[in-house]
């Protein structure tokens with residue numbers, strides 16, 4: 032069984048304005064009676080699908096789900112809209128499985144261990160890192176107002192459009208080259224023996240010293256350095272600018288003289304192509320810059336910010352938590368299996384809370400609708416999102432068919448086999464977030 036849900040949209044200053052972006056389109060689609068004029072100036076940043084207490088997904092209790100819920104629950108909520116976690120907790124034996132219940136993040140609640148999202152990014156997000164489990168527990172105990180839960184928050188991002196982001200420290204020799212290419216940075220870090228960045232034995236500690244200098248410098252010094260960086264870049268031929276040099280102007284445009292502009296020169300800069308993904312592990316610095324993407328994260332709110340934000344920057348925690356790993360990071364295209372009419376791509380997060388699957392039926396396939404079928408086993412509680420075209424999903428055991436179209440969202444019950452199909456002339460693309468095996 033799949034239960035149609037309505038996810039919540041989050042409006043943040045960095046989101047895309049209006050209804051031309053995916054999050055805006057979703058909002059328009061799920062609020063058909065709203066005055067469209069009102070949407071024109073809204074920054075649509077994120078769509079959330081899940082049970083996050085800040086903004087759980089909504090479910091309308093219709094006749095279709097009557098036989099899956101207790102009679103008391105149905106009687107009480109029939110025709111009404113409830114929070115997804117409320118539906119789960121009142122009907123747990125059907126909505127969850129044992130494996131999910133035994134996860135310590137779930138702890139007898141109706142909460143999913145992951146949060147599934149679409150991001151529509153127009154201006155840069157803060158440079159941030161998320162604590163590992165141990166640190167999350169400690170921070171939550173010490174500063175419960177800032178660090179609201181004790182869970183870690185690994186993230187995975189899968190590009191839907193070109194997606195620009197900064198992720199993890201670059202290799203030591205790459206950073207060293209960037210510092211030499213930008214004299215203002217050489218001057219800024221003059222008290223650090225930066226040549227040690229090229230030495231594998233010493234690059235981590237050198238990088239930590241560099242980060243300490245960034246956060247112990249006064250705002251005036253930082254502003255001076257940023258100005259010098261920018262005027263130096265301007266003196267160069269624009270066609271020779273590196274991605275990061277180009278980005279420095281963009282960051283400055285949104286966060287004038289921000290310390291994050293200097294920090295950015297230490298990180299890998301990526302322009303992910305559609306279908307490419309990155310996993311952002313605990314204690315790794317990152318920032319999303321521009322584009323639209325699927326994101327899946329472990330259910331948590333813990334963010335340690337270090338720049339490109341007007342919000343609280345916890346630099347002391349950031350300095351100590353970062354791994355300073357300078358190992359090469361490469362975007363992944365996931366693991367693809369080719370089937371007769373479709374491709375099934377698995378993006379492994381490496382964390383037990385979630386994996387993401389993508390199933391793509393291209394428009395050009397042959398055969399007829401009855402033949403164009405692909406079966407997926409939904410073992411654990413999952414979220415399904417259609418990102419292109421339309422198709423049909425059939426649950427034969429439960430004898431239900433669903434017409435699924437662009438930006439429809441569903442909660443899928445565990446232990447079901449779903450058959451996906453579509454007309455040969457239609458393309459059909461879905462993402463499924465689920466718990467890792």
Ligand SMILES: [Zn+2]
Nearest residue numbers: 159161186317
């Ligand atoms: Zn993050």
